Amino acid sequence: MILVTGGAGFIGSNLCADLEAAGHRDIVVADTLGHEGKWRNIAKRGLRDVILPDEIEPWLAARQRLAAVVHMGANSSTTASDGDAVLRSNFRLSTRLWDWCAATGTPLLYASSAATYGDGTGGFDDDAAPEALARLRPLNLYGWSKHLFDRWAVARAAEGHAPPQWAGLKFFNVFGPNEGHKGDMRSLVAKTTPGIAAGGRVALFRSHRAGIADGEQRRDFVYVKDCGAAVLWLLANPQVSGLFNLGTGRARSFRDLVLAVGRALDVAVGIDFVDMPEAIRGQYQYFTEARMDRLRRAGFERPFASLEAAVADYVCNHLVVDDEYR
Incomplete structure (x- = not known):
């Protein structure tokens, strides 16, 4: 047991x-x-x-x-x-x-x-x-x-x-699958897929650190x-x-992540950049790589799995089908 x-x-x-x-x-x-x-x-x-x-x-x-x-x-x-x-x-x-x-x-x-x-x-x-x-x-x-x-x-x-x-x-x-209950704490893949599928634009945080371009904050996804x-x-x-x-x-950027969602859906992704809330700027991780x-x-x-392969599996086999749950 x-x-x-x-x-x-x-x-x-x-x-x-x-x-x-x-x-x-x-x-x-x-x-x-x-x-x-x-x-x-x-x-x-x-x-x-x-x-x-x-x-x-x-x-x-x-x-x-x-x-x-x-x-x-x-x-x-x-x-x-x-x-x-x-x-x-x-x-x-x-x-x-x-x-x-x-x-x-x-x-x-x-x-x-x-x-x-x-x-x-x-x-x-x-x-x-x-x-x-x-x-x-x-x-x-x-x-x-x-x-x-x-x-x-x-x-x-x-x-x-x-x-x-x-x-x-x-x-x-x-x-990945089974994160729908997390609300605002869902991954960016889960949050952006519906909007990208509908042809909408994606909002990413603007960088507030010198030397790091907007959307180039990188994480180990x-x-x-x-x-x-x-x-x-x-x-x-x-x-x-x-x-x-x-x-x-291998760290990848948030821009890479949303573009991978677009490729999985065969949709061009438009990105807008918005200021990061003051409340989280002091504890925001700009880079993680295991x-x-x-x-x-x-x-x-x-x-x-590569970022592109993993996102494609999640989007196509879970998020845009009738039953997203494993």
Whole structure:
């Protein structure tokens, strides 16, 4: 039996689809469904159970071991400001899951984030050495909460108190199916496809940094299906533990991204540039690019889809069809 926290969310529900396709039949989702239609993300899955987040600990207390805990649940808003709420959801629950997995011998894979790298001036190397982690300066509360747990996990592992396998996955800019419930936090692919398909223009943020042209802010955009392949590989290789980036290793611009949407739809894309809101200018990442050496050295050889191929699959096989859900 595998527990997937955040299993009705974007990455979590895709992982449930990947696990089911790989032959796993006893999948338990822990998540809140709310009113945004998140239930549709898991509507096709034959799940063993669905529990609420506040039921996780008593549910685990009744079990001696699981095949794995895949911990994707978190408050992932980069504009969250309630420190106490973020600490409870992103740090305290994670430490308790770690302790339970260590005590029962259950593998634990959890979501970290590229937000731990802050503005990127310190690089994007998933070095788990304590001194390397201490140099990182996240720009927002969400990134700090993920960084706090990364440092805690590395310290506990060094003390010999760890699950038999553990992996913290530093997801970069993930996009793909099952993100409709995220509203304004959806990827730019999801946001712009309807307008581009209708022949409209796209608005991108103007650059507010010297030397970077409008629309040339660059991110490591990674397809959620590739992330799922990496998670399945880790579960199949229990000897591999540590912190690992999950990106493509190649940064691309936001202009590239929307032009890829246009190519997928065979529509010419017009771009307008608008000022970035003052509220996010101080914590905006102008460049992210995952160093993928560690995951590759660990043995993960599967190539990541190009931006154009991933966008085409997402747009044509999910966003412009009647049923967008996996």
